[in-house]
Structure formats: structure tokens, C-alpha cells
Amino acid sequence: MRMEDIAALVAPDVLLPALGLAGLLLPGLIAMGAVFVAVLTAATYRKSSKVFADKLAKQMSEFGMLVLGVWLLLVSARWGLWIGDIWPVSEPLQRFYHLFFDIPGHVGMLAVLTSIIVARAWRRHKNGTAVHFVLGGISCLAWMAALVLFVAGWLEIGRFEGLAPKMDPLALPELLQNPTAWLIWAQGLFLALALAGGAGLLFLVARRNKEDYGRDYYAWAARTCAARALSSGVVQTLWGVAAFAALSLPWADMVLQDQSFWLPTALSALSESSALVAMLAFLFLSPLAWLSLVPLIKSQHPMRLKGLMLGHVVIVFLSLTVLVMTFHSLF
Structure with missing residues (x-):
């Protein structure tokens, strides 16, 4: 790895588009992950901490709605600036808008609608029931x-x-046979959970005065969100490495080689990958994000560690930015 490669990573023409795309992806992934966190929390702690779990599920579903509104506003505003010839968009972002007005976007709007229904169900009935799980499951599938x-x-x-x-x-069945799509999908799913858990910490801080559920609840909720962000963050990083390797290795050439040459060939291909620097940056930032969560999980008063919560969200956003750079370099 050369200094020229690192300088190229932070060049304005590379960094700024990645920051913009990450800024649009971040609230969308958080909104999706919030639904999963709400359902998983209510289901996981249904017997041990049902009262606290129902409250956190309600707050996370509301958090998802808030972020969804922000995300749709950002997407619409950015599209309007592009259509009005005020601010041109990059080629990756053009792909997003093409899909946003196609079948994926239609299914995405269905997911948004189901999320709204789930949030309203939690607002009207604050105790978890089978209805909440059915609606939440449908929303997760969407x-x-x-x-x-x-x-x-x-x-x-x-x-x-x-x-x-x-x-x-x-043609969708054939389109969904691409294994690369499922690798990236798996990482995106756990990334959404990690983002929702981490950003949910800041939402808990913002809601504490308006919804005073007590010190014990907010301490439990903060540790639960931090633990969810940590576990999901580790998994999504592993999936990211798997996707990077799958897209970088010359599988066709390796099949024709003797097995003794596979490791040298793989190492050579990975070291020469155009996305290596971005992936290494991702692997550097991801453990930093994990470490920032450990004090929150261990603390008896995690709500006092607001600076650590904010720092975690900033680090995760930077890791998402370099992850965008990684996949952009691979395609």
C-alpha cells in the first residue's frame, strides 16, 4: 500500500461523492434497521424484561418513522436539485434513482407503509401482543x-x-440468482441493525425528558441498543470482508490452478485490488466503533456517556463512507 493510494482515497473528487451517497444511505438503513430492532427486542426480552422491551420497541418504531421522514425528504430534495439542473448527481446515485422509480422503489414504499402501520400499532397499544409481532414480521419481510x-x-x-x-x-428470479447480491444483502441487513442500534442511543437521549420512563429503563435500553449495535456490527464487518474477497479473487483462474497455488494467487489478487485501501480503512474504523460501545454496555449509567454515543455514530458514518468507496471501486 502506497501513500499515493491513501491520498487518492481522500481526494475531494472521491471523498465528497462517497460522503453524499453515504449521507443518503444512512437514514434509509437506520429506518429499516429500527423495525428489526423493535421486533427483535420485543421478542428476545418478552419473558425476562417485557415491560422495558415493549417500551423500547415502541420508541424504536417511532424513531424509524422520524428517520424515514428525514430520508424521504433528503431523497426528494436531492432528486429535485438533479432534475432542475442545479446539482448533478454521480453515476452511482443515478443508479439509485433509476431503481427508486422502478420495482425496488415500489417494494420500498410498501416497506415504508408497513413501518408506519407498525409504529401506529405500538402507539395505540403499548403492550406487545401477537398483532405487533405479525405486523412487525411483515414489515421486516418487506x-x-x-x-x-x-x-x-x-x-x-x-x-x-x-x-x-x-x-x-x-426476469426477477434469474436476477436474484446472483450470489454477490445476497452477500451484499446480508451485510446490508446487519449494517442496518448496527446503525439503528447505535443511532437509537442518541434518540433515547433526546426522548428521555419527554418520555420519562425512569432511570432504570433508560439504562437498560441504552445497554440493549449498544449490545445490538455491537453484535450486528461485528457480523456486518465479517460479511463485508467476505463480499470484498468474493469480488476481488480470480475464481475462474484459481479453479484451473493446483491447490498449492491458491493462497499465493489469492494474496496477490487482494493486494492488487483497487478497493484494498478503502477496505483497510473500513476494517480500521469498524473495531473503533465496537470499542466505543463497550463502556456503554458495561456502565451502570450509560446515559451519562453522551459524548461516546455521538462519537460512535460519527465513526460508523465514516466507516459507511469508506464502505461505499470499497464497493464503488469493485464495480
Whole structure:
């Protein structure tokens, strides 16, 4: 790794588009992850801490709605600036808007609608019931379907030069047979959980005075969100490494080689990958994000560690930015 590679990573023409795309992805992933965190929390702690779990599930579903509103506003505003010839968008962002108005976007709007229904259900009935789990499960399935369609469609559009055609519903089964799409989908799913858990800490701080559920609840809720962010963050990092390796290794050449040459060939291919510097930055920032959560999980008064919560969110946003750079370099 040379200094020129590091300088190229932070060059304005590379860094600024990645920051912009990460800024649009961040609230969308948080909104999706909030639904999963709400459902998993209510289900996991249904017997041991049901009262606290129901309260946290309600707050996380409301948090998801708030972030969804911000995300849709950002997406609409950015699209308007592009259409009005005020601020042109990059090629990766053009792919997003192409999909946003196609089948993935339609499924995404269905996921948004189900999230709204789930949030209203928690607001009207604050005690977890089978209805909450059914509605939450439907919303999670809708979000998972939207995510895999966006990822598969993103990869498919990359094969076309110029304006890509609209998705053919009959071709979706073949489109979803791409294993790369499922690798990235799995990372995106756990990344959404990690982002929602980490950003949810700041939401708890903001809601503490308006919804005073007591010191014991907020201490429990903060530790629970931090633990969710930590576990999901570790998994999504491993999936990111797997996706990087799958996209960087010359599998066809390795199959034709003797097994004794596989390791040298793999190491050579990874070291020469154009996305190596960005991936190393991602692997440096991800453990920092994990370490920032450990004091929150161990503390008896985690709500006092507001600076650590904010620092965690900033680090995760930077890791998302270099992750965007990684995948952009690979395609």
C-alpha cells in the first residue's frame, strides 16, 4: 500500500461523492434497521424484561418513522436539485434513482407503509401482543425484499451503458440468482441493525425528558441498543470482508490452478485490488466503533456517556463512507 493510494482515497473528487451517497444511505438503513430492532427486542426480552422491551420497541418504531421522514425528504430534495439542473448527481446515485422509480422503489414504499402501520400499532397499544409481532414480521419481510431488489438491480444496471431498461418482473428470479447480491444483502441487513442500534442511543437521549420512563429503563435500553449495535456490527464487518474477497479473487483462474497455488494467487489478487485501501480503512474504523460501545454496555449509567454515543455514530458514518468507496471501486 502506497501513500499515493491513501491520498487518492481522500481526494475531494472521491471523498465528497462517497460522503453524499453515504449521507443518503444512512437514514434509509437506520429506518429499516429500527423495525428489526423493535421486533427483535420485543421478542428476545418478552419473558425476562417485557415491560422495558415493549417500551423500547415502541420508541424504536417511532424513531424509524422520524428517520424515514428525514430520508424521504433528503431523497426528494436531492432528486429535485438533479432534475432542475442545479446539482448533478454521480453515476452511482443515478443508479439509485433509476431503481427508486422502478420495482425496488415500489417494494420500498410498501416497506415504508408497513413501518408506519407498525409504529401506529405500538402507539395505540403499548403492550406487545401477537398483532405487533405479525405486523412487525411483515414489515421486516418487506424491507428485506426491498433491500435485495435494490442490491440485485444495482448490480444489473452496472452492466449497461447509458440508460438502463426497466426491470422485468418475469426476469426477477434469474436476477436474484446472483450470489454477490445476497452477500451484499446480508451485510446490508446487519449494517442496518448496527446503525439503528447505535443511532437509537442518541434518540433515547433526546426522548428521555419527554418520555420519562425512569432511570432504570433508560439504562437498560441504552445497554440493549449498544449490545445490538455491537453484535450486528461485528457480523456486518465479517460479511463485508467476505463480499470484498468474493469480488476481488480470480475464481475462474484459481479453479484451473493446483491447490498449492491458491493462497499465493489469492494474496496477490487482494493486494492488487483497487478497493484494498478503502477496505483497510473500513476494517480500521469498524473495531473503533465496537470499542466505543463497550463502556456503554458495561456502565451502570450509560446515559451519562453522551459524548461516546455521538462519537460512535460519527465513526460508523465514516466507516459507511469508506464502505461505499470499497464497493464503488469493485464495480
